[in-house]
Amino acid sequence: MTRALSAAQRRVVEGADPVTGRLRGTEAQLAALVKRGLAFRHPRPPHDHFLTPAGHRIREEVPEAAPEPVPDAGVFAARVGGEVEPAGDGPARAREVHSAWQGLLELRRMTHADGAVDRPCDWERAHLVRAAALALEAAGHRPASGDRDGYRVRATPQPEAVAVYAPDTAALAACAATLERAGWQAGEYTEPRTRARYLLASPRRV
Known part of the structure; x- marks a missing residue:
């Protein structure tokens, strides 16, 4: 299914927020993902777009997407306990x-x-x-x-x-x-x- 996406659409999927699935892209890109059932437009203002469960699965299948965020990658990661370099407290x-x-x-x-x-x-x-x-x-x-x-x-x-x-x-x-x-x-x-x-x-x- 990922092969059917354009390079730009793949970048939008890869760039989704890892927790909420919130998407950023052009109206055309977002509309195309909605049409494929990979995203939906929130009914309430500001009408942001988010990945559907199918979209989340596709995101996990994208080879370029890191399977697990690492502490120094600038992406939030919950602390599972025992991290070698845990995120700072405070x-x-x-x-x-x-x-x-x-x-x-x-x-x-x-x-x-x-x-x-x-x-x-x-x-x-x-x-x-x-x-x-x-x-x-x-x-x-x-x-x-x-x-x-x-x-x-x-x-x-x-x-x-x-x-x-x-x-x-x-x-x-x-x-x-x-x-x-x-x-x-x-x-x-x-x-x-x-x-x-x-x-x-x-x-x-x-």
Whole structure:
């Protein structure tokens, strides 16, 4: 499907906001993407254009698009815990996280048929680790970094599930409560070999 796009259209898709899917381009380019079902025009002013779930999938398939933002690439990336060079703390980071979370809620509202914001959207299901990490960081949980204890979100072999680790039982329970409020379902499990407790979390569908 990407081969059917012109080079200019591909650049518009690649340049979409990684969280909200907001597009920038000429009216002709945006109209062409709408016609292909890859974008939609928001009904409310200022009538911006956004990627549809199909458009997000196409964006992920574009070879030139980086699959995961890196901390020094100038693109927001939720902290999953254990980053070698984590983004700095402070008011600037807090504003970035808040903005990203609000953008994600808006994406939920726009892409769910009923306008719901209480459950994850397709983008989150395609980026499970980053989505869960954003929910945790936006709620004020501290990611593990260097010598500092904190949460760690990791991929698992199970479809639509991530593992969340925390320093202690109380922190793990707090992470579970945050994820459940964010539209995830989470249960505590124990690793057979290490006996470490962790959460297995997956996006709620209804």
